[in-house]
Amino acid sequence: MRIKDTAEEWRITATETPFVGNKTxxxxDVVVMPDGTSVNRDYQVHPGSVAVLALDEQDRVLVINQYRHPVRHRLWELPAGLLDVPGENPLTAAHRELYEEAHVKAEDWRVLTDVFTSPGGCDEALRIYLARDLSDVEGERFEVAEEEADMEVARVPLADLVRGVLSGELHNTCLAVGVLALSAARAGDGIEALRPADAPWPARPFEA
Structure with missing residues (x-):
């Protein structure tokens, strides 16, 4: 039996948006349950996001370290960002985030995995790309501010990141899902079997 998530939408009889922020x-929603009862479901509305697992020729992953106020931690993460430009292709956004956060470009791009980050309380859809054949970008660096002004960039062996995730020392969702997915891909059908970078994304449809 093939295990596969399926799209489905239960009937909504009322909806309200009590808070509107800068990005989310x-x-x-008042949702009708299968037994006919109605219940309230509160959730965060999110534009979606992309992350990049940039892997160099020495099998090191490009990671960044920055402060995340909601969890009161400095976290090691993959370069990532919101899909907050209307109609933007997610691959274009991934290129931009890799450039802005690490001043790096990549020639080989593939879809590593697609996930819903917290489906019980947020509609965020996340696409993680694998980027290889890395090189530094020439020219001026992107001007950083706020948390990003204190951001550290490093390259860490993939095996060390996997150990850090499994030992409970690394907690960021994009990083954990990304490095474990890459390890699984290598142990399975291989990187060449990953989906192309322009593969459809039903959760966040886009134009090529």
Whole structure:
């Protein structure tokens, strides 16, 4: 039996948005359950995001370290960002984030995996790309501010990151899912079997 998630939408009889922020909002839907009862479901409305697992020729992953206020931690993460430009192709956004956060470009791009980051309370869809054949970008660096002004960039062996995730020392969702997915891909059908960078993304449809 093939295990596969399926799209489905239960009937909504009312909805309201009590909070609208700069990038996200909070919504309450009244949803009809299978037994006919109605319940409130509160969740964060999110534009979606992309992350990049950039792997160099020495099998090191490019990671960044920055402060995340909601969890009161400095976290090691993959370069990532919101899909906050209307109609933007997610691959274009991934190129931009890799450039802005690490001043790096890549020639070989593939889809590593697609996930819903917290489907019980947020509609965020995340696409993680694998990027290889890395090189530094020439020219001026992107001007950083706020948390990013204190950001550290490093290259860490993939095996060390896998150990850090499994030991409970690394906690970022993009990083954990990305490095474990890459390890699984290598142990399975191989990187060449990964989906192409322009593969469809039903959770966040886009134009080529």
């Amino acid at each position: 909002s909070a919504r309450t």
